[in-house]
Amino acid sequence: MxxxxxxxxLLLLAxxxxxxxxxxxxxxxxxxxYSLEQDELHLAPGRSATVAVTMNIASGWWSYGMKxxxxxxxxxxxxxxxxxxxxxxxxxxxxxxxxxxxIKRDVHFGMDIEYYEHTAKFLVPLxxxxxxxxxxx
Numbered sequence: 001m002x003x004x005x006x007x008x009x010l011l012l013l014a015x016x017x018x019x020x021x022x023x024x025x026x027x028x029x030x031x032x033x034y035s036l037e038q039d040e041l042h043l044a045p046g047r048s049a050t051v052a053v054t055m056n057i058a059s060g061w062w063s064y065g066m067k068x069x070x071x072x073x074x075x076x077x078x079x080x081x082x083x084x085x086x087x088x089x090x091x092x093x094x095x096x097x098x099x100x101x102x103i104k105r106d107v108h109f110g111m112d113i114e115y116y117e118h119t120a121k122f123l124v125p126l127x128x129x130x131x132x133x134x135x136x137x
Contacts, residue, residue, distance in 0.1 A: 031058045046130040048093045053082060055120045065101035065114025077106070077113055082122055089137045093127035 037052040057063055063080045070076040084092050099121060101114035 031061050043128045045128055045132045048127045051124045053122045053124055057117055062115040062117040066098045071111055088129050089132050090126050090128055093125040097123040
């Protein structure tokens with residue numbers, strides 16, 4: 001029996017990338033980029049897979065860890081976030097596996113913060129909807 005598959009184009013994965021624009025309106029260098037190890041997945045309805053997302057960080061910069069850290073006043077760094085766009089075709093199938101971040105004291109926040117520098121690889125579990133018809137999405 002041939003199993004029909006769903007082809008999920010992984011461009012649907014939305015990551016919180018950053019491009020800074022100076023007050024002059026001129027585009028500055030890209031500080032954060034994301035890449036996927038797979039461009040597409042071939043899955044049957046209801047099946048799951050894990051996609052590797054690599055965050056590349058410009059030299060001299062960092063991205064905060066994925067855990068929300070706040071001081072007693074509710075102030076802290078904005079955590080790194082990886083989210084899927086809302087879709088009936090594919091959904092997140094569990095917690096994202098993140099690499100262990102580095103930790104350092106941040107004088108501006110007055111606390112220890114978690115951060116990534118250079119590159120960080122995240123594993124994102126996905127599931128194709130049970131009622132999705134075979135095809136390319």
